[in-house]
Amino acid sequence: METEIPALFRAREAVAPERFTFHSSRMRMKEVTKKELEAMDADSTRCAAELSDARVDVLGYACLVAIMSMGKGYHCVSEQKLAQITLDNAAPAPVVTSAGxxxxxxxxxxxxxxxxxxxxxxxxxxxxxxxxxxxxxxxxxxxxxxxxxxxxxxxxxxxxxxxxxxxxxxxxxxxxxxxxxxxxxxxxxxxxxxxxxxxxxxxxAISTAHQMMRALDLPAIAPGAGALLSGKYADAPYSPSLPIAVK
CATH class of the missing domain: 3.40.50.12500 (Rossmann fold)
Structure with a gap:
């Protein structure tokens, strides 16, 4: 998340005028086990609150298996829950999970x-x-x-x-x-x-970057990242799990 997502947005900067900053808050996890993934997910609300303090424009939850290990369709639950955290903090922002x-x-x-x-x-x-x-x-x-x-x-x-x-x-x-x-x-x-x-x-990672760009209402493009970010799907609809305001 902290390497390829910025790399994809930097690649976009080479062909488009928008510029981006990156902020992160970590949920702890060492061994990729269901138990640690569940504990990790439980800490996601803290991370969402911390990032919304920075008034970011979009949040990306970067652990696909942590979401998927919580039950089928859980990405919708997580996106709604974390978006509500940003709303409660007076800093509403869309939340993209890598699973979703x-x-x-x-x-x-x-x-x-x-x-x-x-x-x-x-x-x-x-x-x-x-x-x-x-x-x-x-x-x-x-x-x-x-x-x-x-x-x-x-x-x-x-x-x-x-x-x-x-x-x-x-x-x-x-x-x-x-x-x-x-x-x-x-x-x-x-x-x-x-x-x-x-x-x-x-x-x-590419899927997450595509959805984050669309959540920002920007064409989703990044050279060198394959078909999804080639420009062919630059204006694909973004459908958040919870309708909220976007800066």
Whole structure:
């Protein structure tokens, strides 16, 4: 979140006039387990309040599996809850969760079936797969990299994803999700895989950036980030879970 989201917005700055600042508040989590993810999510209201103190224009909740581990459809609950925190703090701002953003991105791309790569252990990866299926998008082949430590997830070499993607059975997939996790870097491999497989390739981070740009009522574009941010979907509708004022 703190590397690829700013990189995507900086790429946008190269082709558009708007400029951005970035602010973060952390929820603690070391091992990617359901117990730690639940504790992490419980701390999200504190983070939303702290960030709204800075009068930010949009908030991004950057842990896809933390949301998905809380139950099917929970991204809507989380977005409403955190948006209400900003409203109560007299600093209303839209909230984008990476879980909700990925679902929205797949809908924008018209995906009926996807193939997916995730860094999580197999039980959590299966949970992610079932969450996406519950949103009406079929998941065919998927790969769980089984990296338990969160710092090791961030240290995973994104270049390895090129070979991993080629190993997926992707023939019937409309879209490839190269990283179903904002912690696992993938940006430098997105367009490589897209060109080699001949179909759209996205990540949780790219999806989040797309939705954050649309939440700001800006065209969602960023060179070098694949089909979703190519400009083709720059004006895709943004539908927040809770209607609130946007600066």
């Amino acid at each position: 953003a990925l679902v929205s991105a797949l809908e924008v791309l018209g995906a009926k079936k996807i193939a997916l790569v995730a860094p999580y252990m197999k039980p959590l990866t299966k949970l992610v797969v079932e969450y996406i299926k519950d949103q009406g998008i079929d998941v065919g082949d998927y790969r769980a990299l089984e990296i338990p430590n969160n710092l090791d997830v961030a240290a995973h070499d994104p270049r390895n994803l090129v070979g991993i993607a080629k190993q997926l059975d992707h023939q019937d997939a409309d879209v490839i999700v190269l990283s179903a996790c904002v912690q696992m870097p993938s940006l430098q491999s997105i367009e490589i895989v897209e060109n080699e497989l001949g179909k759209p390739v996205v990540s949780a």
